[in-house]
Amino acid sequence: MTEFTYIFNLEEAVKSLHDFEKDKYLFLDTEVAVKSFKEIDFFSDKVRLIQLGNAEKIYIYDMFLIPEFAKYLKEILEKKGVVGHNLKFDIKFLKTNFDIFPQIVFDTMIASQLLSENSKEKHSLQAVTYRLTDNNIDKTQQSSAWGLRNLSEEQLEYAANDVKVLREIFPILKSRLNQINTPHKATGVVHETFGLDNAVAVVEMAFVPQLAMIELKGMPVDEKELSSMLTTVSADYQRRYIEFVRSSGVDPFSPHKVTAWLTGRLGLKLPKTQKGSLSSQDSALRKYMDIPQVRQLIEIRSEKKLLDKLKELHSHVKNGRIHSQFRQIGAPTGRMASSQPNLQNITKELRRLFKAPEGKKLIVADYSQIELRIAAEYVNDEVMIKAFSEGKDLHRFTASLILDKSYEKVSKEERQMAKAINFGLIYGISPRSLMEYARNNYGVDISLKDAQEFHKRFFDIYLSFKRWHESVNQKLSKKHSMTVYTLLGRKMTVHRFTEAVNFPIQGTGSDMLKMAVVFFGKLKKDIDASIVNLVHDEIIVEVAKEYADKAKEILSESMLRAGKILLKKVPVEFEVEIVNAWAEK
Template identity: 30%
Template sequence: MSKLYDLVLLDASGYLFRAYHALPKLSNSRGEPTGALVGVLNMIRNLSERYQPRYLGVVFDAPGPTFRNALFADYKANRPEMPDDLRQQIEPLREIVRALGLPLLIVPEVEADDVIGTLATRAEAAGLRTLISTGDKDLAQLVTDRIHLVNTMNDNLLDPEGVREKFGVPPERIVDYLSLVGDSVDNIPGVPKCGPKTAVKWLGEHGDLDNLMAHADHIGGKVGENLRANLAQLPLARQLTTIKRDVALELAPEDLTPAEPDTDSLRTWYQRIESRRLLATLEAVADSETASALEQQTSPKADQANKAESDYQVILTEEAFQRWLARLQEAELFAIDSETTALEYMQAEIVGLSFAIEPGEAAYLPLAHRYPGAPEQLDRDQVLAALKPLLEDPTRLKLGQNLKYDMNVLAGHGIRFQGIAHDSMLQSYVLDSTASRHDMDTLALKYLGHKCTAFEDIAGKGAKQLCFDQIALEQAAPYAAEDADITLQLHRRFWPRLEQNERLQALYQDIEIPLIPVLSRMERLGVRIDADELNQQSRELAERVAALEQQAYEVAGRPFNLGSPKQIGAIFFDELGLPVVSRTPKGAPSTSESVLEKLAEDGHELPRLILEHRGLSKLRSTYTDKLPRMRDARTGRVHTSYHQAVAATGRLSSSDPNLQNIPIRREEGRLIRRAFIPEPGYRLLAADYSQIELRIMAHLSGDERLLAAFAEGQDIHRATAAEIHGLAPDEVTADQRRSAKAINFGLIYGMSAFGLARQLGIERREAQAYVNTYFARYPGVKAFMERIREQAARDHYVETLFGRRLYLPDINHQNQQRRQGAERTAINAPMQGSAADIIKRAMIAVDAWIERERPPVRMIMQVHDELVFEITEDAVESASDRIRTLMQSAAELKVPLIVDVGVGENWDEAH
């Protein structure tokens, strides 16, 4: 490519910090953190390949204070201490940068921004064009016609006009702008309540900060008062914000010439951090066809070449459509993707479809682009009618990325999509649920080294974002065709890996893929809600929230904002003298949720009122106010979206609305379930696995006493209490059973004696005695936990009963807290994951029965271990028996699976 920039300067410290928070927390087999390090190295490689500058400098912050700390002692005082696993990645990154042959700059007593500003200014004076790679807004003050910024996290490039568009002021006013708005991260004081819009307005009216300060008396309102009250500190804010451009440097811009890389050193480092992609790009000649293919897929140069060689076609004529239709009918497998008018599947209409049969070749079939000047397109109804036999044929195998969405959209056009063979999102998820996000853009970049065109690149952002039917085909067609092409390429990368592991392949083919149409049918069926009931609950909640506010004011002795940690802290600790439970990283008394809970447990009234207020406010905003507005206009029902590739353990999650998080421990949460009702002539049936994770624990541990208790149908919590206290089951008190229940469930979640003591409100010594007695009576459980910890430390993953793997990158971490967290996950994941697999198998079996025999039964919800059905009144008894049998047959354990069934006029009654 043409070399637009002579010099590229990289803000390495800034990117390392951002990569640490934005990317997965990866580590090598030694437990050494690598995620942020690898992210920055990939970015450096991409920058070098893309811009190929003559000069390149990688700039780090030096340790220790800078001249700004001398100006203002509290500069950056708000920043928490650097995490250990981030600090450990700094020196390896610097060593690898040196091995790459790249000039590295670390200048004491100034920041990386000042070094960059000095080099860019000198380069401009020498007639060089400079590109600064950063995500730091402060550096926008450096932008000129010859100095530009690029944020490689989102590929945004800023020239002077771009700065004005983004911030509302030109580069030469950025310092004034930042001085007014302040910076909470760097603890730079600004003008309170002066946000970006106000700063832009003031500078537009007064020109610069000096003139604004001179006319501060003319600024009205509260914010004007704030300006006048803070005039004395604005010069300091400007000093702190201004980037130095005269740092004494030993190197000139022309000295920043990259040297030859130290290949041996790089190979050693890349092997240590276990980055196959970086190793592949390092090797000039691959050792095998596999390595060669990997290099081609992951090299940025190869990626650019692939983009240039891609054959993306647009189908605008009947002849072209018939040609592609014939190819799709003959293909063993083809990728399909839909472009639509909306993200919500119930409202979305098809704008176009894309197809791919071979990598690098794809076609986009536009059907409803409606912008002025759009070319004539084939009739959507006629095309979909012609495609319908192919799309509904279960023997014609299809592939997609999140095909459930496409299935739902096609259903809205009368097409019953069948023949789902593969889904690249689910392939990635089954291979490693914790490795990354599983969206196509993330997967393409990670596994193919390919940066997909972002939707925002062709549609714009925010309120001005275009709907897909308004996007010109010149942009829309390559974007859509790329989706199908990359999906096919990802499948060819993932499927061979799944074939190498029989258990993972079976999990994918027998559970995850068959579940797609099951979830699609549930989503489109939706659930009926009683809007009048919810509106009444909202009114009652509003009254209770208002009453709680008044009670809180009375206890506090004055009105205050119940959502303000600062005001709560002042009342708690300065005025009421409540004990300090914990402190923030800056040393201030904390008012976190856990602190409020502890203070409430200790009998303090105000924390209890605040917690109650927050809980009821959240119920109202999240459910009672929101659910009635979420009803579909055509069906009158609420349609959630179930997500297969989110929870690491295999559990389903849901959104819009989130049905998994309706609180049932408090009466108000249970009341919300009353608003979930059946259609007239139907009743709701809830079928819930009884203590399924404890049963899985008994199966996995093989503990004789647990197995016997479940086999005999005992109340497991009463049986545990009897074992711990040496009593007969009928002698166990309610409190003893409650404690035993906390132990049973706490231990499978890795709860410590400290956590158990908190939950039961007892001394830690007493809780530890409970735990010790439990393990003495159930030695198989303790042996299982020790065994699973050892296995996890050895293999870096644990498995469910059906082979689902949960990888544990922190299992051997040097940080004790992270290692213990991974150990707790290792104990719980096989049980929670197995429970998730079992209910998925049950859903598939129940759905198959419904599809095959067509009983008057609708499966409408899944919530953790529970399935909810809508059943005609005359079929309740027979359907209940069949559903219970199918669910209890979903897995064979050493103990019986038990399903509790309830029926009612609403979900609360049925539960």
């Protein structure tokens, strides 16, 4: 049994707050009356209960009965720290229902994810509680009818219990995070309020409310243009699909029938997939592009993809905006993942549909070659650091050294090839894969012999990269696993070579982006500017026209500050532009 007090009287509610006067932070949870648990609507669904607790007391406030209490809660929730599980959810509802926006938070879900050594581990409150305390909490009431006039004793007991377990898991998570030494000292209000010393955790916690606001704001989209494009593409696709089936007698989306037709009727030679069946993927067909039927097949497939993406986007538009969901730690590296819809893999062609509304502008900013810069800093490669310091284009620079020609004389194609080498080789790509990678991604044909030569020359030029790979290989062959860190101190135990070399680079990139977002949130103050999308090394801000220049300045300052904290030897560069649409840079 959990001790709690259920409060549905304003006077009693206000009085109860005296018990929290001395606390620096409180434990919080909310229960929401939703129309559909499958499709939670943060704008129209209503918060029923707000549970607040400290070390001694747990109060359950019935917000259906005392809505006026919100203004008192706003006072303390925006001033004190708040501990909760998956607080992005609660923050969004507190914001839409009561205009309450807690910013000093400790999220136990995020903490658990940061500590996790196993990517398959679950991080629900139930799972985390079970792992840390062996206490198996009952979640059957979670999706009960929170809109009922009279809540049952079970419901109230359940609501209080979530706060009780928060109280138990918080100190365990905090102390485990504090046991990890991070190269940068934790500072700021989150560090001070919770006694949280882990710099990565401090950044992640400060990021939670920022992400909540990004989701609520949504990405602006030109609904009219999206609809008309959908109509046009749909008609064109149907016409071409029918024509293709009529002339070839084959369904272009049945891999089995397509490969049989390509090899049998057209006499093509096709590579095998991993499981041994014939592959008809575009990269395998590219060399047969001069055969009209093959070209038509490729075009139909690509138009179908376009059509599907248009449909997906269209289905998510609400009042001219798309409110995608972000998982804050979508990958172990700290990168986010976006879904419903994924706004992180929108093609260049479709980016023009994302337009600032009337009277607004978009600011599109992205770090330049950030992973290479991070890699140079991380392995402390003098040659690469020098090249970056001199403001050289690294792809051109690599090409000039590998091909042994002057920097100025490197052709566009040679630069493209070096780009493939730079990105591939810092992660230990093999010569064979390099050859395929260069062809598939950069349209550059090189022989296996050339690939082997370039592979060797890359490591001869960038000696620290060679030493890095050797050292990782050595450690992994000695033991089954090794622990790797980002430049901020994000930690992971890895078992494979590729993970060991990728994690610090990609992870530092996400550290940097999250820090930049946190800085922007602090610096922008009252300017009417909101982040509307994040794509790994890119920040997109929507801002009122008159503040566009100011917001651009603040965004630049934020990105620079984040970059300079993590990169001491390599200069940070980024592009920032004020635009109407999220079109090509």
